[in-house]
Amino acid sequence: MKRELILVIILGLGFTSCLRLDDQLFNNKKIAAYAFESYTGTRELADLNGQYLIPDSLIHPITFTSSSSDGEATIYGVYIGAIDRVSTDTVILYCHGNAHHMDMYWSRAKLLSKIVPNHRFGVLMFDYRGYGKSTGKPSEENLYADTDAALQWLASRGLQSERLIVYGYSLGSAPACEISLGKKILTPAKIILEAPFASSQVMINDASGLALPGSYFTNYKINNADKIRSINQPFMWLHGTKDDFLSIKTHGEVVFKNYKGTKGVAVRVDNAVHNNLPSVMGYTAYLEKLRMFIIGN
Amino acid sequence: MKLKQAIIVGGIGLAIFACNPVRIVEPLKKGEKAIGANLGGAVVKLGKAPVVLPLSSIYGAYGITSKTTIHASFHVTSSLFGVLQTDVGITYGLLKPKVWLPGISVGMHTHAMVDIWTGTGRIYPTPEINIYRKWGKDKQHTIYSGFNTWVELQSMRAHQEPQPNIFLPSFQIGVLLSTPRHQWQIECKQLAIGISNQNLVVDYISPFSYGATGIYLGWVKKF
Numbered sequence: 043m044k045r046e047l048i049l050v051i052i053l054g055l056g057f058t059s060c061l062r063l064d065d066q067l068f069n070n071k072k073i074a075a076y077a078f079e080s081y082t083g084t085r086e087l088a089d090l091n092g093q094y095l096i097p098d099s100l101i102h103p104i105t106f107t108s109s110s111s112d113g114e115a116t117i118y119g120v121y122i123g124a125i126d127r128v129s130t131d132t133v134i135l136y137c138h139g140n141a142h143h144m145d146m147y148w149s150r151a152k153l154l155s156k157i158v159p160n161h162r163f164g165v166l167m168f169d170y171r172g173y174g175k176s177t178g179k180p181s182e183e184n185l186y187a188d189t190d191a192a193l194q195w196l197a198s199r200g201l202q203s204e205r206l207i208v209y210g211y212s213l214g215s216a217p218a219c220e221i222s223l224g225k226k227i228l229t230p231a232k233i234i235l236e237a238p239f240a241s242s243q244v245m246i247n248d249a250s251g252l253a254l255p256g257s258y259f260t261n262y263k264i265n266n267a268d269k270i271r272s273i274n275q276p277f278m279w280l281h282g283t284k285d286d287f288l289s290i291k292t293h294g295e296v297v298f299k300n301y302k303g304t305k306g307v308a309v310r311v312d313n314a315v316h317n318n319l320p321s322v323m324g325y326t327a328y329l330e331k332l333r334m335f336i337i338g339n
Numbered sequence: 340m341k342l343k344q345a346i347i348v349g350g351i352g353l354a355i356f357a358c359n360p361v362r363i364v365e366p367l368k369k370g371e372k373a374i375g376a377n378l379g380g381a382v383v384k385l386g387k388a389p390v391v392l393p394l395s396s397i398y399g400a401y402g403i404t405s406k407t408t409i410h411a412s413f414h415v416t417s418s419l420f421g422v423l424q425t426d427v428g429i430t431y432g433l434l435k436p437k438v439w440l441p442g443i444s445v446g447m448h449t450h451a452m453v454d455i456w457t458g459t460g461r462i463y464p465t466p467e468i469n470i471y472r473k474w475g476k477d478k479q480h481t482i483y484s485g486f487n488t489w490v491e492l493q494s495m496r497a498h499q500e501p502q503p504n505i506f507l508p509s510f511q512i513g514v515l516l517s518t519p520r521h522q523w524q525i526e527c528k529q530l531a532i533g534i535s536n537q538n539l540v541v542d543y544i545s546p547f548s549y550g551a552t553g554i555y556l557g558w559v560k561k562f
Contacts, residue, residue: 253493
């Protein structure tokens with residue numbers, strides 16, 4: 043009996059390993075080519091197909107290089123707008139969510155480019171490492187590095203911080219907060235978060251019902267709830283009241299509550315779930331709300 | 340955005356607080372020893388398919404009197420994530436089953452866990468009560484039902500927000516089927532009774548809008 047007990051304990055200890063969920067948190071998908079408007083797969087705001095069309099002359103596929111401790115990666119992005127006017131237009135850096143790649147979010151990006159009818163807004167969207175055609179492997183560190191590389195691309199085109207807006211949706215709220223801390227080559231003048239994470243620990247707390255540490259499952263922090271305390275730029279938060287993935291109460295409200303700046307705008311959208319907020323709100327109303335926040339003082 | 344991986348994260352998160360079936364339903368005889376292993380957890384929706392989370396643990400038990408049994412365990416799946424988890428406890432037989440009366444046992448257990456990454460620990464006292472009946476030619480099989488609750492000692496959760504749940508109760512029903520050399524356990528739990536399962540990163544399968552249903556299999560060898 044004693045020998046058997048010792049054996050099972052040793053076997054059990056042998057299982058103790060470094061398995062983490064870090065690599066499993068990303069829902070990225072590789073593709074051979076981007077289709078954008080003609081993409082036929084599942085996409086967010088699919089009811090926008092055929093509306094808010096962007097002329098081909100304003101769609102500019104781009105690539106840039108991102109460096110992190112994992113090495114260099116080629117990042118694929120798309121700039122919607124007049125690429126020769128990056129230095130003079132207002133630019134929205136769109137940090138997309140966790141699903142698949144840029145085609146999934148094309149409707150969202152083109153919508154943002156219509157905030158002002160005369161296209162004096164540019165939108166830069168890009169795929170994080172491991173998403174779409176971007177090379178490498180996603181990680182929390184790489185999300186930040188890739189977004190930093192996007193900032194460098196914009197800065198190299200002459201963009202100044204005062205005309206940079208960052209829009210982070212869902213997972214994209216993490217890099218959006220990170221670059222808003224003011225430690226990068228550009229600091230966004232305003233920050234918009236739609237359905238943001240509070241942190242990985244909140245995900246664990248919600249799922250378990252217990253105050254379990256996030257470290258039990260992942261080394262990633264994705265700690266927007268703490269980072270937002272150090273962000274003083276004007277901040278707009280949008281969240282569906284029926285968000286079925288990131289609860290408005292435990293994620294969004296906590297992020298907004300922790301914002302200590304003076305210009306916080308909360309937009310709680312009744313009956314919207316995680317991925318349909320602009321649609322439920324109404325596209326015109328959604329764009330107007332964003333326009334007022336971006337252009338207003 | 341339903342991430343299959345996030346489902347696993349959340350699923351393990353929930354399942355960790357009820358990651359094993361009842362250890363000791365009926366106290367062992369004085370001096371009797373047992374070892375066991377179990378597998379199972381909350382049922383979650385993975386895509387469109389229901390999946391039982393494969394949480395596992397191993398344990399040993401010893402009858403210190405004819406009414407009192409102690410046990411200690413090691414949680415294998417938790418250890419895969421670098422979380423060293425054990426539950427230790429004591430089970431006391433209040434009533435032995437008689438012709439018409441069921442047996443009743445009560446237990447006081449403690450789940451303790453610590454991660455190897457940050458050294459953060461948690462302790463969860465878990466009181467439990469079970470009623471059981473014996474059946475079969477030699478009354479070798481057992482059917483049981485019971486109730487336990489994890490007790491959250493932390494008053495605050497992430498970002499200094501108040502911890503909403505102090506008690507996470509579960510109700511279980513199960514059978515222990517005995518063969519001459521082994522005992523096999525099948526148990527079904529309704530986890531986290533009263534705690535909403537809506538708007539989470541994980542799709543728990545439950546007949547209700549709260550908690551989750553868990554399914555567990557176990558093996559016991561007595562000496």
